[in-house]
Amino acid sequence: MEDWPKHKAEMPYGQVPVLEVDGEFLPQSNAIYRFLGRQFGYAGETEIEAAQVDMIGDLFQDYFNEYREYFTVAVGFTQGDKEFLFNSVMVPARNKMLRYLSNILRSNGTGFLVGKSVTYADLLLSIHTAGMEGIAPGFSNDFPRILEHRERIESIPQLKEYLAHRPFAPF
Numbered sequence: 055m056e057d058w059p060k061h062k063a064e065m066p067y068g069q070v071p072v073l074e075v076d077g078e079f080l081p082q083s084n085a086i087y088r089f090l091g092r093q094f095g096y097a098g099e100t101e102i103e104a105a106q107v108d109m110i111g112d113l114f115q116d117y118f119n120e121y122r123e124y125f126t127v128a129v130g131f132t133q134g135d136k137e138f139l140f141n142s143v144m145v146p147a148r149n150k151m152l153r154y155l156s157n158i159l160r161s162n163g164t165g166f167l168v169g170k171s172v173t174y175a176d177l178l179l180s181i182h183t184a185g186m187e188g189i190a191p192g193f194s195n196d197f198p199r200i201l202e203h204r205e206r207i208e209s210i211p212q213l214k215e216y217l218a219h220r221p222f223a224p225f
C-alpha cells in the first residue's frame with residue numbers, strides 16, 4: 055500500500071488489476087478474464103456459452119458495486135461501521151447474488167455454472183466466496199450449492215496445487 059501512489063501513475067487508468075503481456079498493459083478485470091479465458095480454454099465452448107460466461111463476469115461487477123462500501127471498510131481502505139455495513143449492504147447483495155447463482159447451478163445441472171466444464175465464471179465464484187470467508191466467516195453457509203461448488207472447483211488438481219503454494223493474498 056505504501057508503494058501504490060508511485061505505481062498508480064504507471065497504470066493506464068490509475069487502477070489495478072493490470073495484466074502485462076509482452077510489454078502491453080491490459081487493465082479492466084473483465085477484459086483480463088476474457089483474454090486469459092480464451093487463451094487457456096476457460097471462456098465457454100460455444101458462442102452462447104461464451105456469452106453466458108461473460109454475463110456472469112459482468113454480474114460480478116454489478117455485485118461488487120453493490121457491496122463496495124462494505125468491502126472497502128472491511129479491508130481497511132476506508133473508515134466506517136463494519137457491522138452495520140455488513141448487515142445493510144453486504145447481506146442483501148450476497149443473498150441476491152448467491153441465490154441467483156445457486157439457481158443457475160441447479161438448472162445447469164453439471165456442477166459448473168456454464169456448460170459441462172470449468173470456466174472463469176466458476177473461478178470468480180469460488181475465489182469470491184473463499185475471499186469473503188476470510189473476511190466474514192460463515193459467509194456462504196446458508197447456500198449449500200455454493201459451498202459444494204467451491205469444493206468441486208478447489209479440488210481440481212492444478213488449482214489445488216496452486217492454492218496450496220500461491221504467495222500470500224490478503225483477500
Ligand SMILES: N[C@@H](CCC(=O)N[C@@H](CS)C(=O)NCC(=O)O)C(=O)O
Pocket residue numbers: 062068069070071081082083084
Ligand atoms: N472496472 C475496474 C475497476 C478497478 C478498480 O476498482 N480497482 C481498484 C481496486 S479493486 C483500485 O485500483 N483502487 C485503487 C485506486 O483507485 O487508487 C476493473 O474491474 O478492473
